[in-house]
Amino acid sequence: MLRLExxxxxxxxxxxxxxxxxxxxxxWAVAAFWAVLACPFGFGEWIQHATAAGTHWPAQMMGLGVIALGLLAASGTLHPDAASIDERRDSARRLGNRLFVPALAIPLATLALVLGARFLVWNGAPLLDKAQPTLVALGLxxxxxxxxxRRTTRAPATQALSEGRRLLDTLGSAALLPMVLATLGSVFAATGVGDAVASLVGAVIPVDNRYACLAAFALGMVxxxxxxxNAFAAFPVMMAGIGLPLLVLKHGAAPAVLxxxxxxxxxxxxxxxxxxANFNIVPAVLLELPDEYAVxxxxxxxxxxxxxxxxxxxxxxxFR
Structure with a gap:
């Protein structure tokens, strides 16, 4: 079975x-940045098992690694070397629209693997991990x-690694931002931010007015x-603070529609x-737009x- 690990x-x-x-x-700084980031991906399962067994130093070391990532990103030394624009333009003209084939292969292959997961069985065991089939399918x-x-460009395998390195160096710390932001929703929910939002909303808006609560929920989500x-990070906070207590329980809003x-x-x-960053900054960097906020x-x-x-x-x- 192919697991997410x-x-x-x-x-x-x-x-x-x-x-x-x-x-x-x-x-040195760029190498240290990617080396530290490689550790949770390579040793995350071991760190989790060690923590569950009562050994906390691996998790503490990883915490120091997160601090190191922040310091390295703030140092301003993660700038890439200039790539050959002429070479890339020549390659783009030679390949034309065939360049879109590998990019389109990712969503198409992911969709095919997810929809066909129930048929991917070997000796009675599923080939894709049932716990996270979509993420495993995306990785595959x-x-x-x-x-x-490789088939489209006829490039050697080493060029795939060098180009992957070039793209990651170009993105720099922006590549890390989506992963860090994805954890904020659970952190905010665990620290009681939803309750604080509910108290604040109750103090500044008429909670007996369902449309005022709805406007607070929508604008709070934004x-x-x-x-x-990340809307996924904002959702648990706003649902815990306004959506469930005020709109669903107090005013009878439909939970699924809400x-x-x-x-x-x-x-x-x-x-x-x-x-x-993955939506708004990364495209501007990859397209080398003069204005990073153009998107x-x-x-x-x-x-x-x-x-x-x-x-x-x-x-x-x-409210229907």
Missing amino acids: AIYWLIGALLAVVAWFNLRERR ACVIALLVA LFTTIMG GSLGMLTGYCGTLLTPMA IRAQLPTAFALLTVNLLLMAWLI
Whole structure:
């Protein structure tokens, strides 16, 4: 069975190779950054088991590693070497639209593997881990896309590693931001931020007015998503603070409609923030745009129009 841990080990191995490439070029800070980041992917399962068994120093060392990542990212030394623009342009002209084939292979292969997971069985055992089939399928699809890319470009396997290194060095600490932000929702929920939001909302808005509560929920989803860069992180906070106690329990809102439209409303905040680095900053870096916030500026009209439509839909549907 292909488990999610195998995908993590593969990512850890790639990060270790990237660190080694930078180490050979005496780019010490960049090498240290990727080496530290490779550790939780390569040894995360062992750290988890050690902590459960009462051995806490591996987790403490990983905590120091997180601090080191922050210091290295703040040092301003994670800038990549200039790549050959002429070489990339020549390659793009030669390959043309075939360049899209490996990129499209990732979502198509992921969809095919997820839908066909029940048929992928060997000796009565599933080949994909049932606990996380989508993530395992995504990791396997990336490997398939790598093979497709090699077939399309006729490039050697070593070039895949060097180009992967170049892209990671170009992204720098922005590659780390989505992983860090993904943990904020659970951290905020565990520390009682939802209760604090409920108290604050109760003090500043008329909680007996369901539309005022709805507006607070929607705008709170946008605000928290803008701060954390991730609607999934904002959702548990706003549902615990406003959605469940005020809209569902007090005013009888439909939970399913509130949840689906509430998440969609949160995505309006994703369009507005550089904290959503994988959506808004990474594309600008990869496309080498002169304005790193050009993507956000282009999305502003869509974000506010979508927020208006979502507010109207929720006011019409959730109280029916």
